[in-house]
Amino acid sequence: MHCITLIPGDGIGPEVAEATVRAVDATGVAVEWERVEAGAQALAQHGSLIPDDVFASIEANHVGLKGPTATPIGGGHQSINVALRKKLGLYVNFRPVRMLPGLKTRFHDLPLNLAIFRENTEDLYSGLEHEVVPGVVESLKIITRNASMRIARAAFEYARREGRAKVTAIHKANIMKQSDGLFLKCCRETAAHYPEVQYNELIVDNACMQLVMRPETFDLLVMPNLYGDIISDLAAGLVGGLGIVPGANIGDRDAVFEAVHGTAPDIAGKGLANPTALMQSAVLMLAHLGERDAAARLQSAIHRVYAEGCHLTGDVGGKASTSEFTDAVIRGL
Ligand code: NAD
Secondary structure, three states: EEEEEOOOOOOOHHHHHHHHHHHHOOOOEEEEEEEEEHHHHHHHHOOOOOEEEEHHHHHOOOOEEEEEOOOOOOOOOHHHHHHHHHHHOOEEEEEEEEOOOOOOOOOOOOEEEEEEEOOOEOOOHHOOOEEEEEEEEEEEEOOOOHHHHHHHHHHHHHHHHHHOOEEEEEEOOOOOHHHHHHHHHHHHHHHHOOOOOEEEEEEHHHHHHHHHHHHOOOOOEEEHHHHHHHHHHHHHHHOOOOOOOEEEEEEEOOOEEEEOOOOOOOOOOOOOOOOOHHHHHHHHHHHHHHHHHHHHHHHHHHHHHHHHHOEEEHHHOEEEOHHHHHHHHHOOO
């Protein structure tokens, strides 16, 4: 029996979380879901965006599945994601970006299989902002050797383990010579220990253009936090949108699995959300828990629904509701 913390979240979060719980339960793996609230719902009910029981639950279970959460814009609230990642030391944000069988996108004829490694704890997400004088605001971009080395190591270790041929470090060290310069230095130092993996570097603006023009030339990408946020959404657009791409936040002790997408307020509560991204995050979670057979079965059930193409949600060109898609995946299992 695995005890897993479940944070349904806000907006479409509860809908995709419910769908994913049904799919994971249908694999036959014994899971006890410990539900805790974080986000706008928790703020309204408990007066806090992340009540203490959220941290306590993940620290006890070591594994969480999280729906997207809304952080009120302005008003001094720290982002829930930033707080969770920093407090639990979830320094790797891993996002595999793959084409799904049968899905028609602008790039469907390309065999895209990218792995994005985003540093998850610092950069402009340090939350250190202040008004210097009225009309002048400063945000601090923090890059440390410690955090840069550990994300670089995680990326190269993955490349070695999974047989990835090339690691590309994304940066803007031509302008941020010291901060991004330090990040690059750490990547180069790490690359020297993995001679079997090809290593190159790209400036972030050029990387965006190349990703759109020649996405098939990329393999594994490693980058600081902000570029990782933006490039993840760009890469999601290559394979069918935000409804697809899963993610994992991983530290030395704990791991929290969540989709790349946000709360999608425009479609929340309508039964239209695509749960694929969170289901594929659950595939990563099952593998992390050592349930490799269940992970493979859930992944191929999702692939089958895409290959058949009859029960897809609106964002990927279908007409099915969240629950119709989920029923089809469960039938496949
Ligand atoms: P978003 O990802 O919520 O939505 C962008 C677009 O993609 C919308 O048109 C939405 O309908 C669509 N979309 C996203 N996920 C989808 C899915 N599963 N199925 C179908 N369509 C989907 O981005 P946003 O609008 O910029 O952000 C909304 C809120 O989400 C903000 O409060 C933001 O802070 C929050 N957010 C949270 C997380 C997280 O908790 N991990 C991540 C990103 C954004």
